[in-house]
Amino acid sequence: MSHVKGSNLLNRHAFVKEKFDPDAWDRVLASLADNDARLLSPRILASSWYPFDLYNRLDLAMCQVLAGGDLELCRTLGVDSARRALSGTYRLYLKDGAEAILRRLAVLHRSFYDSGSLDVTYLGPGQCAIRTVYVPRSTLTNCLVAEGFYRTVVEMCGGLEVQVSEGNCSAHGARFCLFNVRWEDTVTTHPPA
Incomplete structure (x- = not known):
């Protein structure tokens, strides 16, 4: 099974908190299967590894819940990820x-x-x-x-x-x-x- 670093998931959490209403993250979590939601709540650890499939399911859930199913939100997530990565250590x-x-x-x-x-x-x-x-x-x-x-x-x-x-x-x-x-x-x- 492949994994992604928790910092990737934390970037998703930060994006939702910054760009959407205060309850948006909770709505995204509620749309996920119970096992997935449990992995993302109450806290995501930046240095931990999480299933790659969970990462993809989270992106899809964000598109469905926050953008009415429009996958274009994923490109916006990529923009946000690049900005976050290059405003820190990698700047x-x-x-x-x-x-x-x-x-x-x-x-x-x-x-x-x-x-x-x-x-x-x-x-x-x-x-x-x-x-x-x-x-x-x-x-x-x-x-x-x-x-x-x-x-x-x-x-x-x-x-x-x-x-x-x-x-x-x-x-x-x-x-x-x-x-x-x-x-x-x-x-x-x-x-x-």
Whole structure:
């Protein structure tokens, strides 16, 4: 069974508390199966590991309860996750530009997921491919979160006209997810490989 770090779930909790009414988190928890709700209440521990499937069910429940089933909320969750990640410890990476921080995503991935992998291939100025393996597989909600996350990371580094598209998706039977990221680069530094 795959797991995610509790800090990922705490980010979801903080997002709901900041963006929705005071009872929104309780409504999301009430929509989950009892076992899932118990894992998320009364407290989520940042350093603990939680089932990856729970993480995906939480995202889906948030879309259903808070957005009337609109999965676009997942991209917004990705935006929020990137902003939270890059406003803390990892904010120092922003000055190095999009290419540098995207290359570091593999290390970040291992910090927050106990299985699977993430590899970034630089394809030239302002473009890369991000190959992600989720165990056992990704979900549509997870991929939408990733799209929002990658786009926001590049934008926070000064990238303009950012486009993220998913070519392969393990949620649809592919062996891995493949995201193509393109942007107009405003930073001309060349980070270490």
